[in-house]
Amino acid sequence: MWRDALLVAGKDIRIELRSRVALWQVLPFAVLVLVLFGFALGPGPRALRVAAPGLYWLAVLFSTVLATQRSMAIESGEGTRDGLRLSGIDPAGVFLGKAAAVAIQLVAVQVLLGAGIVVLFDVHVQTWWLALVASVLATVGLSAAGVLYGALSAGLRVRETLLPLLVLPIVAPVLISGSRAWSAAVSGAVASGASWLKILGPFAAVYLAVGVALYGPLQEVA
């Protein structure tokens, strides 16, 4: 399973590196969202600084939807999915691999967004480890839930409109606890921030487990 996951993740990342869709579409989109939030909340630095953690995670969520759609679009070519199934790769491996590829893209998005809120919104993070741990756990949860729902709506003609409706409510706990944890990391309130990791951690674990268990039946469908 793990070897299969590595293979699939490697394939997806290689496709991304060659096609540069993530680089030229997802990353600029994330930055655009930040700039638009700036417009919406006005130029006053205080409002932006207070809202920054929430805006950061909202931008990450939107990027997750894009990255997931892209991850499924790779597989939508003529016979691609059948090829993947014929290759005898474990469905759980496919799930983990695709989730890992999405996660790597999300890490790139978050590095850029992190720099963005520091530069644009003048945010100073006090407790770096808290922000990092929260980000890692959230990324795992986001990519697992995203790929799971991406596979669910793959092959449907209405997937562009359906996917956000399905994914965004599911990942709302990540938005809540991610932004709380980041607020705590910015203000330096470590104890209260660390308690939010108790939601991010189980969220990631649950959706990884559900994905590993259910990706098989889903793949047969699509």
Next chain:
Amino acid sequence: MSARMRSVTRWIGAAAAVSTALTVWLGLWVTPPAEVQGTLARLLYLHPPIAWVALYCAFGVAALSSVLYLWHRTRSLFWDRLGASAVEVGVVFTALTLVTGSLWGRPTWGVWWTWTARLTSTALLLVLFLGYLALRRVPADPEVRARRCAVAALVAFVDVPIVTFSVDWWQTLHQRGTVLNPGLTLKVHGLMAWTMGLGFLAMTLVFVWMLLVRYRVEVLADRIGDGELEVSLSERWAEGSMPVIGDGAGAAGAGATAGVTALGTALDATLRQPAGGGR
């Protein structure tokens, strides 16, 4: 659905109507107003039972039938239809939970809505299962749709424990469970407790009745879906075998009439041919 099942459904419906009427009567006229909340507390004969049906009965049935559908030994469209019916009824009850809670919250807390964990996650649950219903509307092969929906219901169901435990996880101003608190000691007394108990019974009966009726509608809808093409095709054939223009030509000459009829037959033949070949 057998005739026996239909009469069972009817009896459950009658029991649901009677127990709901009794709850309303006890709740509005017989029970005294509560000590602190006064007459407002009467809403609590309905709000917890509705929430119980939405969060536990409906989505419990949906999750269970999704698991049973996905497990290869018990795979049957019965579970798919039952699950879909449960979700649909559950969505209605979740919406009612939010509405009744909001009506109660306005005079009690002074606001229609508070961003507490429980309210927020119930609203999320509603959106989540609306997503399920949207997914279900997407036309697909019944088996494919069933499997897709079963997975979606299970993934969404994972959210239900978050709803339940959120009261304990996050400290908020929503009151903790009164009946289902950890010690399971009842904190409501006498007649009020009985009325609330009856409310639970009534709402559960309403749920079961709605579930059975909805299941039947699902079966009938599938049957129409299967039969529709056949019916339309045979109607089309019946149309085709009729003369294209009636015998209204009359005195204009038998030759003209014969010509028109011949045209009709020719048209009929061309219409039949491709479909006949395709069969």
